[in-house]
Amino acid sequence: MLDTLIFAGQVVVPKSNGEALRGTQMNELCIIDDGVVGIKDGVIAFIGTAEEAASLKAKDTIDAAGKLLSPGLVDPHTHLVFGGSREHELALKQQGVPYLEILAQGGGIHSTVKATREIAEDALYKKGMFHLNRCLTYGVTTMEAKSGYGLDKEIELKQLRVAKQLNETHPIDLVSTFLGAHAIPENYKGRPDAFLEEMLSLLSVISKEGLAEFVDIFCETGVFTVEQSKAFLQKAKTAGFGVKIHADEIDPLGGTEMACEIGAVSADHLVGASKEGVRMLGESDTIAVLLPGTTFYLGKDHFAPARDMISSGAAVALSTDFNPGSSPTENLQFIMSLAALKLKMTPEEIWNAVTVNAAYAIGRGHVAGSLEVGRKADLVLWDVPNYKYIPYHYGVNHVNKVWKNGKLVVGKGDIHAN
Numbered sequence: 001m002l003d004t005l006i007f008a009g010q011v012v013v014p015k016s017n018g019e020a021l022r023g024t025q026m027n028e029l030c031i032i033d034d035g036v037v038g039i040k041d042g043v044i045a046f047i048g049t050a051e052e053a054a055s056l057k058a059k060d061t062i063d064a065a066g067k068l069l070s071p072g073l074v075d076p077h078t079h080l081v082f083g084g085s086r087e088h089e090l091a092l093k094q095q096g097v098p099y100l101e102i103l104a105q106g107g108g109i110h111s112t113v114k115a116t117r118e119i120a121e122d123a124l125y126k127k128g129m130f131h132l133n134r135c136l137t138y139g140v141t142t143m144e145a146k147s148g149y150g151l152d153k154e155i156e157l158k159q160l161r162v163a164k165q166l167n168e169t170h171p172i173d174l175v176s177t178f179l180g181a182h183a184i185p186e187n188y189k190g191r192p193d194a195f196l197e198e199m200l201s202l203l204s205v206i207s208k209e210g211l212a213e214f215v216d217i218f219c220e221t222g223v224f225t226v227e228q229s230k231a232f233l234q235k236a237k238t239a240g241f242g243v244k245i246h247a248d249e250i251d252p253l254g255g256t257e258m259a260c261e262i263g264a265v266s267a268d269h270l271v272g273a274s275k276e277g278v279r280m281l282g283e284s285d286t287i288a289v290l291l292p293g294t295t296f297y298l299g300k301d302h303f304a305p306a307r308d309m310i311s312s313g314a315a316v317a318l319s320t321d322f323n324p325g326s327s328p329t330e331n332l333q334f335i336m337s338l339a340a341l342k343l344k345m346t347p348e349e350i351w352n353a354v355t356v357n358a359a360y361a362i363g364r365g366h367v368a369g370s371l372e373v374g375r376k377a378d379l380v381l382w383d384v385p386n387y388k389y390i391p392y393h394y395g396v397n398h399v400n401k402v403w404k405n406g407k408l409v410v411g412k413g414d415i416h417a418n
């Protein structure tokens, strides 16, 4: 006797063959029409057609005819834990003040650092729960959470400890990344190398307390150079961390090439990736995590060259880049629409990029992002007729239900997350 049987219209079954899908593999997506998924003890116990499921029995059978069922979405790049907000910067953006100029003037990341230094730890935790609940209602069941709004030992550790507590108490599985190298604080102005040394000195306590699996750096004009980023990430790798990089987001410094060269798990943004960078992505295991919501929000016309990357054989993932300054949205479904409209990705590539490839980009490809018997039952039921519909119908939330570890956590319009 199963616990739950879900009879859907279509079931999306991204395949995980032990690594991220790349190049033409990204356009392969298994779809089961009149598909059925069975859950037992929090785990997927059956995947097949209604005909194959005819003899199965369950305590709870859901008739989701005409609706789409998929694995839970994975959001592999967020700055989830932060204080305050930056709506006051919108007027500057409308006047055309560039992101890096706002940062140089002491706004941007520095504005959020001030707010994150001031907010009490329990208030920071409650704010994180609020955003996580919203992510869950959008169908996200696994996601990354970066630090990076402390830029000093005390507050970086505060952020990471809050993320650890959120992972222990909220249904969404969180993977933490240390992004102490997010910007240069006032007290280290003009001394980037000394600041990076200070951030590296935190790695031992982060490792000891299990506060992060990855280390990231903002490689950008006016922040950290490619050389500084390379040295920093190589030390983090030596300390046992996976490494990621915010690369070629605004200025094309060549962070993409460096990421491939040092074997980063992912290189993120890549709007300004060069032809050489695209070529190297096609030949490396570094996953390209693309963030079209940020390009959209910064009012840019030029988006990351996703088609070139996929043609080169690269593995591509998608993310919201949820953060208070350059991409204030938890809506990964909207990112799926931007990926279709601006990155020219196919529906098949998009679904692989928000499930299996996104999972591999945060070291969770073996447990999340694909539908396989024996895997935990992280599932989303969508109020749409087929898998092509979500990228097509933008700006709304298509979620009908979300299951996490086989437990219903989001029903139609309500959540049972805590």
Ligand SMILES: O=C(O)CC1=NCN=C1
Residues within 6 Å of the ligand: 079, 108, 109, 112, 218, 246, 249, 323, 324, 325, 326
């Ligand atoms: O502006 C922010 O708070 C987040 C960000 N870091 C690097 N790019 C955007």
Ligand SMILES: [Zn+2]
Residues within 6 Å of the ligand: 077, 079, 246, 321, 323
């Ligand atoms: Zn980011």
